[in-house]
Amino acid sequence: MNMKMPSFNMKDLMHQAGNTISTQVSRVVQLTEEKLNLTNDKTEYDSNFEALLERQEATKNLTEKIVKDTEALLVPNPGNRVEDFIFEKIEKKKPQRLSNIEHLGLDLIESGGTFGSDGAYGSALIKTGQAEQRLGQCERDFIANTGICFIQPLKKFLDGEMRTITKERGVLEAKRLDLDAAKSRVRKARSLIGTQSKDGLSPEQSLEQAERELRVAQSEFDRQQEITKLLLEGLGSTQSAHLRYLHAFVESQVRYFAQCNKIMNELQKELASLGGSDAPKYEIVVTDEEADLHRNINLQPEGLHYQRARVLCSYDAKDNSELNLVANEVIFVAECTPPHSDYMHGKQGLLKGLVPKAFLEILDD
Structure with missing residues (x-):
């Protein structure tokens, strides 16, 4: 069975590639001239559209900062953050590592066992170590809850909606450069009216072609600007969602500190009952609501000998x-x-x- 292979015109492919490269180079030249203030031909956006662009840029930068700072708060070790990022990208389970407070708790318990749990100091070490372990678990819960209710939604926003807007802004910028280039060609063609023909086209024909290309470029620019504007205007509605995420983060933090407060108050009372301390005792007032948050935390439940x-x-x-x-x-x-x-x-x-x-x-x- 003979199969007819598709035919390729190498000259056409090379021509298309050359046009693409030429267009990209022209855009780079245009941007450079604009940066150096060597041209006055830049198409300007209206003040309302400029305000939308500024808001989008601020939203993107500040949301990225919030995510970065929150991650640093939850995982202070930069190496651990990098490791977590790698495991997240390769979609593998993150390694389970003990936090500093959990390591401290284990060492305190081990030290208390070595010194003797029947003595005041050994008993105090064990009780403190157990409290530190509970603090560590509270910290784990806080980190997990914050990741779910705050960090992940913001990252999803940045990777989804914000990335789409950034992409469409890039397309719009390319269309603007094409429009400015088309305007420049029209001005050049008009300046040649009355001169000799070039490349087989009369100046009038060159002007007509340039104006036709300008109309196409203007239409594409207007269409892309409208698309980008709709996306930019939609950013305003995202703040209500982000506000909900923020409320969830604050509630998680309140719960975390209430749990820590409860654990340390209980520990303070336990240590005071052991004696051996001349330091003044300070009672931290905990509301009934805060106490209920940690009511079920118990290291050694009844009925089991640990x-x-x-x-x-x-x-x-x-x-x-x-x-x-x-x-x-x-x-x-x-x-x-x-x-x-x-x-x-x-x-x-x-x-x-x-x-x-x-x-x-x-x-x-």
Whole structure:
């Protein structure tokens, strides 16, 4: 079976490529002349359209700053932010890392166990470490909630609507440059009226062709300006959505600080009951509403006898019933009810789930 291959006219392809390159070069020259104030032929937008362009530019820049600053607040380590960004781009699960406060909590608990939990200092270290772990879990929840309710919607706006507007603005700028070039050709053709013919066209014919090209360029510019204007005007409605995101962020932050406040007030009372401190006691007033936010936080619920255990090597949870483990971290474990030959009940801060016995070294007798 003979198949007829499509024919290509290399000369036409080269001609089209040459025209494209020539157009791009001409636009660069035009922009350079405008920057250097070497031309007065630039098509100006009306004041209303200029105001829309300025608002769009400010919205884009300031939203990017807000997202960047919020990410820096949640993840202060630049290296971790870069790592999270890479995992996000390759659509892989981010690595689970302990925060500084969680590391502190584990070290305090380990130190308290070493010094002896029956002594005042060892007991205080353990209680403080447990509180730090709960703070760490509250921080995790705050980071996750802020990412969902604030950062992600703003990023979606920047990657979607704002990117579309920026693209259409680029098209409009190209159309404007084409329009200015067409106007320049018309002026040049008019200046040649009454002179000898060139390239087989009379000056009158050259002017007619230039005016025809100008009408086409003007029509394309007007159409693209209208498209861009509609998109720019739509930006005003996005602020109401962004206001909702901001409210959600503030509510998440209020909840986070209320939880932290509750945890530290409880810790302060526990440490005071141990004695050994001559420092003045300060009571931080917590409203009933704030107290309810952390009512269910409890490191060691009744009915389970927890022990400290060190994780021998990292372990990825098979499903939601298990915990992810990181090598050398210290967690609390208790026998399952009923007992299981391969698993124990584990607790990482506020996270609960099954953990395999083979990955654990029990630290408490």
